[in-house]
Amino acid sequence: MRIARVIGSAVSTIKVDSLRGSKLLIVSNATVDDELYGEPYVAADAIGAGEGELVLVAEGSAGRHTDLTAGAPVDAVIFAILDSLEADGRTTFRKS
Amino acid sequence: MRIARVIGSAVSTIKVDSLRGSKLLIVSNATVDDELYGEPYVAADAIGAGEGELVLVAEGSAGRHTDLTAGAPVDAVIFAILDSLEADGRTTFRKS
Amino acid sequence: MRIARVIGSAVSTIKVDSLRGSKLLIVSNATVDDELYGEPYVAADAIGAGEGELVLVAEGSAGRHTDLTAGAPVDAVIFAILDSLEADGRTTFRKS
Amino acid sequence: MRIARVIGSAVSTIKVDSLRGSKLLIVSNATVDDELYGEPYVAADAIGAGEGELVLVAEGSAGRHTDLTAGAPVDAVIFAILDSLEADGRTTFRKS
Amino acid sequence: MRIARVIGSAVSTIKVDSLRGSKLLIVSNATVDDELYGEPYVAADAIGAGEGELVLVAEGSAGRHTDLTAGAPVDAVIFAILDSLEADGRTTFRKS
Numbered sequence: 183m184r185i186a187r188v189i190g191s192a193v194s195t196i197k198v199d200s201l202r203g204s205k206l207l208i209v210s211n212a213t214v215d216d217e218l219y220g221e222p223y224v225a226a227d228a229i230g231a232g233e234g235e236l237v238l239v240a241e242g243s244a245g246r247h248t249d250l251t252a253g254a255p256v257d258a259v260i261f262a263i264l265d266s267l268e269a270d271g272r273t274t275f276r277k278s
Numbered sequence: 279m280r281i282a283r284v285i286g287s288a289v290s291t292i293k294v295d296s297l298r299g300s301k302l303l304i305v306s307n308a309t310v311d312d313e314l315y316g317e318p319y320v321a322a323d324a325i326g327a328g329e330g331e332l333v334l335v336a337e338g339s340a341g342r343h344t345d346l347t348a349g350a351p352v353d354a355v356i357f358a359i360l361d362s363l364e365a366d367g368r369t370t371f372r373k374s
Numbered sequence: 375m376r377i378a379r380v381i382g383s384a385v386s387t388i389k390v391d392s393l394r395g396s397k398l399l400i401v402s403n404a405t406v407d408d409e410l411y412g413e414p415y416v417a418a419d420a421i422g423a424g425e426g427e428l429v430l431v432a433e434g435s436a437g438r439h440t441d442l443t444a445g446a447p448v449d450a451v452i453f454a455i456l457d458s459l460e461a462d463g464r465t466t467f468r469k470s
Numbered sequence: 471m472r473i474a475r476v477i478g479s480a481v482s483t484i485k486v487d488s489l490r491g492s493k494l495l496i497v498s499n500a501t502v503d504d505e506l507y508g509e510p511y512v513a514a515d516a517i518g519a520g521e522g523e524l525v526l527v528a529e530g531s532a533g534r535h536t537d538l539t540a541g542a543p544v545d546a547v548i549f550a551i552l553d554s555l556e557a558d559g560r561t562t563f564r565k566s
Numbered sequence: 567m568r569i570a571r572v573i574g575s576a577v578s579t580i581k582v583d584s585l586r587g588s589k590l591l592i593v594s595n596a597t598v599d600d601e602l603y604g605e606p607y608v609a610a611d612a613i614g615a616g617e618g619e620l621v622l623v624a625e626g627s628a629g630r631h632t633d634l635t636a637g638a639p640v641d642a643v644i645f646a647i648l649d650s651l652e653a654d655g656r657t658t659f660r661k662s
Contacts, residue, residue, distance in 0.1 A: 183494070183512040183545055185480070190310065190365030192281070192334065196325055197358035198344050206279070206334070206358075208310060208365050214478065214496060214510050222310050222365065224279040224334055228543070229484055238480065238494070238512055243339045243435075243531045243627075244545035248486050255324070255357040257279055257340035261543040262485035262494075269478030269496050269510065286406065286461030288377070290430065292421055293454035294440050302375070302430070302454075304406060304461050318406050318461065320375040320430055339435045339531075339627075351420070351432035351439040351453040353375055382598065382653030384569070384622065388613055389646035390632050398567070398622070398646075400598060400653050414598050414653065416567040416622055435531075435627045447612070447624035447631040447645040449567055471590070471608040471641055473576070502574065502592060502606050516639070517580055526576065526590070526608055528639035531627045535639040536582050549639040550581035550590075557574030557592050557606065 184239045185212045185267070188231050188260070192224050200254035207231065207260065209239060214269040225258035226251050236275060238262040280335045281308045281363070284327050284356070288320050296350035303327065303356065305335060310365040321354035322347050332371060334358040377404045377459070378431045380423050380452070384416050392446035399423065399452065401431060406461040417450035418443050428467060430454040472527045473500045473555070476519050476548070480512050488542035495519065495548065497527060502557040513546035514539050524563060526550040568623045569596045569651070572615050572644070576608050584638035591615060591644065593623060598653040609642035610635050620659060622646040 190208035205227040210218040216236060228248035231237050237260045245259040246252055267275040286304035301323040306314040312332060324344035327333050333356045341355040342348055363371040382400035397419040402410040408428060420440035423429050429452045437451040438444055459467040478496035493515040498506040504524060516536035519525050525548045533547040534540055555563040574592035589611040594602040600620060612632035615621050621644045629643040630636055651659040 183514075183543075185510075185512060190363065190370075192358075192363050193361045194334065194358040195361055197334075198324055200343070201357065208363065211509070219509065221307070221315065222281075224281060226279075228486055238482065238485075240543035240545045242545050244533065244543045245340065246343070247488070247534070247541060247543040253343060255279075255336035255340045255343040255355055257336045257338050259543055261489065262480075262482040265481045265483055267478065267480055267496065274478075286459065286466075288430065288454075288459050289457045290454040291457055293430075294420055296439070297453065304459065317403070317411065318377075320377060322375075341436065342439070349439060351375075351436045351451055353432045353434050353436035382651065382658075384646075384651050385649045386622065386646040387649055389622075390612055392631070393645065400651065413595070413603065414569075416569060418567075437628065438631070445631060447567075447628045447643055449624045449626050449628035471610075471639075473606075473608060499605070507605065516582055526578065526581075528641045530641050532629065532639045532641035535584070535630070535637060547639055549585065550576075550578040553577045553579055555574065555576055555592065562574070 186210060186237055186239045187212045187218060188233050188235050188237060189222060198255060214267050214274045216275050225260050226256045227260045229260060229263060231260045231263055236264040282306060282333055282335045283308045283314060284329050284331050284333060285318060294351060310363050310370045312371050321356050322352045323356045325356060325359060327356045327359055332360040376431045378402060378429055379404045379410060380425050380427050380429060381414060390447060406459050406466045408467050417452050418448045419452045421452060421455060423452045423455055428456040474498060474525055474527045475500045475506060476521050476523050476525060477510060486543060502555050502562045504563050513548050514544045515548045517548060517551060519548045519551055524552040570594060570621055570623045571596045571602060572617050572619050572621060573606060582639060598651050598658045600659050609644050610640045611644045613644060613647060615644045615647055620648040
């Protein structure tokens with residue numbers, strides 16, 4: 183799963199029915215030190231994440247293993263909001 | 279899911295039966311600012327997208343979770359036409 | 375799905391039973407202008423493609439959604455032979 | 471499957487119910503000579519791995535083929551702790 | 567599927583039960599001319615491949631479509647030993 187930051191959202195009125203009512207957020211992958219890298223992409227939100235929060239994203243078919251995304255064309259889902267990260271013996275991130 | 283722009287289409291008469299009648303569009307991934315990047319690829323169209331439109335593409339097995347692509351050898355599907363994108367506190371794209 | 379050119383074939387006598395009789399072709403991804411890029415890989419052939427033809431390849435679990443590849447350890451299948459490609463308002467490829 | 475080293479852990483109180491009680495570890499891919507490469511990511515722990523250990527990670531839907539991760543939005547799982555690696559005719563890693 | 571060379575093996579005593587008795591080999595992707603590229607990874611062996619042999623590897627969920635890997639956290643399986651490769655009109659590899 184990827185560490186990612188929520189940086190925005192996507193709005194669409196013409197979409198498949200299985201995603202009506204779903205919140206589609208724009209996320210960017212992040213390092214353990216909370217530095218963004220790579221091109222942003224879109225993930226379905228399964229836990230009520232807000233802009234600016236550091237989250238975990240599950241990709242591929244894992245994206246459909248939540249109540250909100252089952253059966254929909256989803257290949258990335260936000261399934262956790264991060265409280266803290268520990269790496270190499272130190273706290274690299276703590277939610278403020 | 280990837281932000282992508284429809285840049286063309288692919289025509290094929292010899293193909294598996296499960297894709298007869300499917301529209302196969304050529305798309306290029308795009309940044310939140312609607313700049314294209316990477317090599318174009320082909321996605322099945324599940325919502326009637328047109329050339330030039332900014333869309334969302336679901337990859338992998340997610341590509342088969344629409345009525346039009348279920349059971350077919352599809353690894354990428356256009357499932358939404360984008361109205362707008364918000365990122366880093368500003369509107370980075372709005373459909374004209 | 376990827377635009378790819380068939381550039382050769384792989385021969386193997388020791389392989390899993392589910393792939394006995396399958397044709398395993400070597401393909402290289404191609405741009406919309408039919409220029410090859412990336413390292414060649416092997417795809418199962420579900421439609422009788424020939425060397426030199428431009429084809430479409432479905433990757434991942436999509437590779438097993440044809441009659442010939444169902445249930446086999448296949449992660450890439452040729453499912454269409456391309457007649458033509460249109461991109462950016464022009465015909466970039468036409469089968470000769 | 472990837473050779474990886476456990477370098478830390480992720481803490482989250484707001485997450486999907488299917489991952490309550492799961493241990494989410496931060497791992498970095500490693501070469502056969504135990505040198506780290508690429509950006510660290512998060513994997514579910516199915517075998518009780520500890521920080522600093524060299525492990526094997528299965529990605530994609532394989533991540534849900536353990537008792538602890540079945541049905542959860544998991545795309546990477548630690549399924550083995552490595553004792554040793556042999557490559558190019560020599561022992562490149564041995565657990566101390 | 568990827569052309570790959572078996573370059574070694576991984577030994578693990580602490581692992582999930584579904585992989586007890588499985589042979590986990592270290593492989594490196596190879597070009598059609600049998601030159602190695604990329605970082606080595608681990609694949610389950612479904613056909614009795616030996617070190618030094620050129621093989622085909624199926625990745626992702628395809629890795630579990632053999633008798634030996636069904637139901638296990640496997641995302642890469644060796645399913646064929648290569649006899650020869652033909653590319654661009656010449657024999658680029660022949661098993662000695």
